[in-house]
Amino acid sequence: MSVLDNLFVKIAALVRTTLTGLGLGDIWVNLAMVILYLAGILGVMITAALVLVLVERKIAGFIQLRPGPNRVGPWGSLQTVADTIKLLTKEDIIPACADRKVFMLAPVLVLVPTILAFAVIPFGKGMIATDVNIGIFYLIAVSSLATIPFLMAGWSSNNKYSLLGGMRAVAQMVSYEVPMVFSLLGVVMIVGSLQMSAIVEAQSKVWFVLLQPVAFLIYVIAATAECNRAPFDIPEGESELVAGVFTEYTGMKWALFFLAEYANLVLVSAIATTMFLGGWHGPVLPGWFWFFIKTSIMIFFFMWMRWTFPRVRVDHLMHFGWKFLVPLSLANIFITGIGVYLYKTIGW
Amino acid sequence: MRTQEITVNLGPQHPSTHGVFRLVIHLDGEVATGGTSVLGYLHRGLEKLAESRTYPQFIPYTDRLDYLASMSNNLAYVQTVEKLMGIEVPERAEYLRVIFAELQRIASHMVGVGTFVMDLGAVTAVFYPFIHREKILDLFSMTCGGRLTYNYMRIGGLSHDIPEEFLPKLQEFLDYMRTALEEYHQLVTGNEIFLARTKGVGVITKEMAMSYGLSGPNVRASGVCYDVRKAHPYGIYDRFNFNVPVFESGDTFDRYMVRMIEMEESVKIIRQAIKDLPEGPVLGKVPKLIKPPAGEVYHSIENPKGELGFYIVSDGSPKPYRLHIRRPSFVNLGVLEEIIKGWKVADVIAILASLDIVLGEVDG
Amino acid sequence: MYGSGVVKGLALTLKKFFSKKITEQYPEERPFIDHRWRGSLQLDKDACICCNMCVNACPNGVITLESGKDENNKRFLTRYEVNFERCLVCGLCVEACPKQCLKFTREYELATYFRDDVKLGLYHNPKLSAPSSTYAQKTEQKKEG
Numbered sequence: 001m002s003v004l005d006n007l008f009v010k011i012a013a014l015v016r017t018t019l020t021g022l023g024l025g026d027i028w029v030n031l032a033m034v035i036l037y038l039a040g041i042l043g044v045m046i047t048a049a050l051v052l053v054l055v056e057r058k059i060a061g062f063i064q065l066r067p068g069p070n071r072v073g074p075w076g077s078l079q080t081v082a083d084t085i086k087l088l089t090k091e092d093i094i095p096a097c098a099d100r101k102v103f104m105l106a107p108v109l110v111l112v113p114t115i116l117a118f119a120v121i122p123f124g125k126g127m128i129a130t131d132v133n134i135g136i137f138y139l140i141a142v143s144s145l146a147t148i149p150f151l152m153a154g155w156s157s158n159n160k161y162s163l164l165g166g167m168r169a170v171a172q173m174v175s176y177e178v179p180m181v182f183s184l185l186g187v188v189m190i191v192g193s194l195q196m197s198a199i200v201e202a203q204s205k206v207w208f209v210l211l212q213p214v215a216f217l218i219y220v221i222a223a224t225a226e227c228n229r230a231p232f233d234i235p236e237g238e239s240e241l242v243a244g245v246f247t248e249y250t251g252m253k254w255a256l257f258f259l260a261e262y263a264n265l266v267l268v269s270a271i272a273t274t275m276f277l278g279g280w281h282g283p284v285l286p287g288w289f290w291f292f293i294k295t296s297i298m299i300f301f302f303m304w305m306r307w308t309f310p311r312v313r314v315d316h317l318m319h320f321g322w323k324f325l326v327p328l329s330l331a332n333i334f335i336t337g338i339g340v341y342l343y344k345t346i347g348w
Numbered sequence: 349m350r351t352q353e354i355t356v357n358l359g360p361q362h363p364s365t366h367g368v369f370r371l372v373i374h375l376d377g378e379v380a381t382g383g384t385s386v387l388g389y390l391h392r393g394l395e396k397l398a399e400s401r402t403y404p405q406f407i408p409y410t411d412r413l414d415y416l417a418s419m420s421n422n423l424a425y426v427q428t429v430e431k432l433m434g435i436e437v438p439e440r441a442e443y444l445r446v447i448f449a450e451l452q453r454i455a456s457h458m459v460g461v462g463t464f465v466m467d468l469g470a471v472t473a474v475f476y477p478f479i480h481r482e483k484i485l486d487l488f489s490m491t492c493g494g495r496l497t498y499n500y501m502r503i504g505g506l507s508h509d510i511p512e513e514f515l516p517k518l519q520e521f522l523d524y525m526r527t528a529l530e531e532y533h534q535l536v537t538g539n540e541i542f543l544a545r546t547k548g549v550g551v552i553t554k555e556m557a558m559s560y561g562l563s564g565p566n567v568r569a570s571g572v573c574y575d576v577r578k579a580h581p582y583g584i585y586d587r588f589n590f591n592v593p594v595f596e597s598g599d600t601f602d603r604y605m606v607r608m609i610e611m612e613e614s615v616k617i618i619r620q621a622i623k624d625l626p627e628g629p630v631l632g633k634v635p636k637l638i639k640p641p642a643g644e645v646y647h648s649i650e651n652p653k654g655e656l657g658f659y660i661v662s663d664g665s666p667k668p669y670r671l672h673i674r675r676p677s678f679v680n681l682g683v684l685e686e687i688i689k690g691w692k693v694a695d696v697i698a699i700l701a702s703l704d705i706v707l708g709e710v711d712g
Numbered sequence: 713m714y715g716s717g718v719v720k721g722l723a724l725t726l727k728k729f730f731s732k733k734i735t736e737q738y739p740e741e742r743p744f745i746d747h748r749w750r751g752s753l754q755l756d757k758d759a760c761i762c763c764n765m766c767v768n769a770c771p772n773g774v775i776t777l778e779s780g781k782d783e784n785n786k787r788f789l790t791r792y793e794v795n796f797e798r799c800l801v802c803g804l805c806v807e808a809c810p811k812q813c814l815k816f817t818r819e820y821e822l823a824t825y826f827r828d829d830v831k832l833g834l835y836h837n838p839k840l841s842a843p844s845s846t847y848a849q850k851t852e853q854k855k856e857g
């Protein structure tokens with residue numbers, strides 16, 4: 001059991017010893033390991049995106065009483081591969097009036113914050129690329145960068161729909177950052193540490209979703225808005241803005257946005273798992289598998305919401321964020337503070 | 349802070365303009381300050397075409413007006429010609445006409461409601477109504493062989509009698525409708541996001557509704573109780589017992605609700621019609637060559653979108669001298685420019701969808 | 713309670729998620745085509761009396777009919793063509809035919825690769841002028857098979 005549990009950790013240790021055995025210096029070994037981790041994360045991310053596109057379409061289909069894609073490969077499993085090939089071979093159009101440099105940079109940059117954020121996610125016991133002691137802080141700092149590529153894309157496309165979409169994206173992501181951070185604060189207060197592994201460790205007995213149900217709810221809502229998914233998909237807003245920020249993007253550039261969307265989805269689900277659902281804790285099965293299961297459930301929930309609700313209007317979105325979620329999350333912090341204080345002084 | 353207004357060309361290629369409709373809209377940030385609708389992308393000149401067709405030959409063309417409600421269009425046209433010529437229609441045909449017109453109303457409202465909710469961003473909510481509509485189309489195709497353009501009504505009756513398996517299937521469908529509507533209410537009507545998006549949005553006041561000459565669900569949502577079926581009963585509508593839902597506030601939510609309730613009322617009417625359905629022929633005594641006497645006639649019915657009227661001038665020849673169609677979608681669309689002022693882009697789309705226009709009818 | 717509508721909607725979509733899917737797997741699964749289906753046209757050319765009723769009934773004038781007279785002064789067809797491009801598939805021609813020799817088939821897959829193939833040569837094309845309704849049979853067999 002423990003072999004399985006530590007499978008990936010063992011592999012990493014093995015690689016490290018081999019590299020040291022080859023007589024490389026410490027710096028080089030560390031560098032090699034970082035590249036390895038990065039490759040691992042990228043691999044996970046891209047596979048996840050490929051699988052999730054199919055899963056999303058299947059879920060949408062099932063909810064709408066359709067079988068979803070089922071023509072390419074068994075059970076439609078090669079559909080995304082076919083789509084990717086199609087996107088790769090498509091003509092890459094840059095609008096004549098677009099700001100070329102910014103336009104081309106945006107889809108690349110959109111992936112960066114997500115990849116960076118994955119560095120501090122504990123996928124299993126000891127399976128964390130860099131266990132910095134300000135993990136959460138790093139996560140929040142990095143993921144707030146994700147706003148900029150959207151604005152870049154919206155602005156540089158020189159299209160009114162894109163511009164509106166870009167502006168909406170900024171407004172939405174900046175406002176929902178606040179309740180999201182506040183909801184995570186409750187957990188941090190209980191644990192008393194910003195380190196990801198410490199947070200997971202603290203949930204070995206009871207998951208924080210039970211101690212912090214309100215925070216969990218706020219987090220789920222804010223996270224949906226953060227990754228621009230329905231019912232908060234107003235930057236894309238298909239029925240209003242055609243495709244919002246993505247309107248002018250074609251081929252692989254568009255696919256990168258798509259990839260980022262799904263990578264983001266995995267990221268917010270992984271954070272939810274780590275912060276509220278006990279991370280990799282769970283009986284019998286190996287830790288990383290538990291992490292996988294919990295993250296999948298979260299992803300399913302996000303998709304399920306997407307295919308049920310109408311889109312929220314932009315001003316309602318703002319009102320809801322600032323007038324409801326922020327006060328609620330503040331109240332949650334306050335109550336948590338009292339709780340923690342009582343726990344420490346009285347001792348229950 | 350004053351910012352520059354931008355002009356956005358919504359359509360003719362846009363996901364939610366319900367066809368090829370174009371709305372030039374002026375935006376101050378997200379807020380629409382005004383708009384101009386541009387029509388005519390689907391204009392085929394049906395009124396002119398009618399002048400070179402004989403009276404029966406024009407029936408298939410009425411299918412192409414509001415292609416989501418072909419049956420009702422057929423009905424309006426043939427009743428107009430019958431009125432002009434004074435033709436008696438057999439009882440059985442009259443009852444069947446009511447059944448088909450009401451089925452068509454359900455089918456049309458299904459699409460209207462579904463696309464409305466889809467334009468609010470709920471994609472799933474468009475699939476369920478289409479599934480229900482499919483069952484109606486099956487009933488239609490079993491009777492007249494068409495699924496979209498039926499060409500079922502004839503001057504003096506109907507082209508076919510219903511097949512044997514029709515009535516049991518219809519009964520089954522009516523029972524199914526109850527759960528279908530309940531489910532839809534569960535999915536959409538109570539949803540808080542939906543309510544926030546629709547309540548109080550795009551209000552058409554009673555005065556506005558009347559001065560713009562709106563009709564159908566749109567006018568009934570604004571507190572005007574005007575339904576041609578009640579106001580000027582045509583065919584045998586005076587024999588049925590049904591309510592006309594009227595709402596007061598005239599916002600998009602009310603327009604949605606009127607359609608939902610009308611579907612229930614249509615089910616009621618169909619149930620009554622099945623109960624009384626007599627035996628007999630479905631095509632009355634009609635001269636071989638249809639040659640109405642010289643004169644003019646106007647007749648209107650309650651089509652799912654509103655009051656659909658045909659005005660025919662006959663010079664005694666087998667072809668109409670002039671034919672004019674009062675197309676409800678076209679008239680209803682007139683109010684759009686006025687009610688979108690001050691609403692967000694997202695609302696403009698919702699308001700347009702809530703008017704439930706079909707471009708085939710708008711452009712004629 | 714505020715929020716209950718949202719939960720109800722989620723409950724419904726979850727129920728639908730697990731219920732039976734209704735998509736017809738065309739082309740493996742053939743749709744049921746009703747007997748009154750208005751598909752392609754078919755002519756029994758021996759029964760046709762060249763009365764021109766169908767030609768006159770057609771709103772778009774898409775039927776071209778040419779006939780000759782034999783020694784008994786009986787008319788026979790020499791050409792019968794329906795320009796299906798402009799056909800409304802309204803059925804007025806079929807209704808007008810006094811001999812019931814013009815019929816709809818249940819053939820609905822009418823896409824062609826060439827524009828000229830859209831025109832239905834009901835006289836020259838043996839497939840379309842067969843007296844028995846071969847098309848109807850074909851659809852029947854496909855459905856069963």
Ligand code: SF4
Nearest residue numbers: 770799800802803805
């Ligand atoms: S179906 Fe209608 S349009 Fe087509 S040939 Fe017959 S009468 Fe003419």
Ligand code: SF4
Nearest residue numbers: 760761763764766809
């Ligand atoms: S109406 Fe019938 S019999 Fe007369 S020409 Fe046409 S196909 Fe022949």
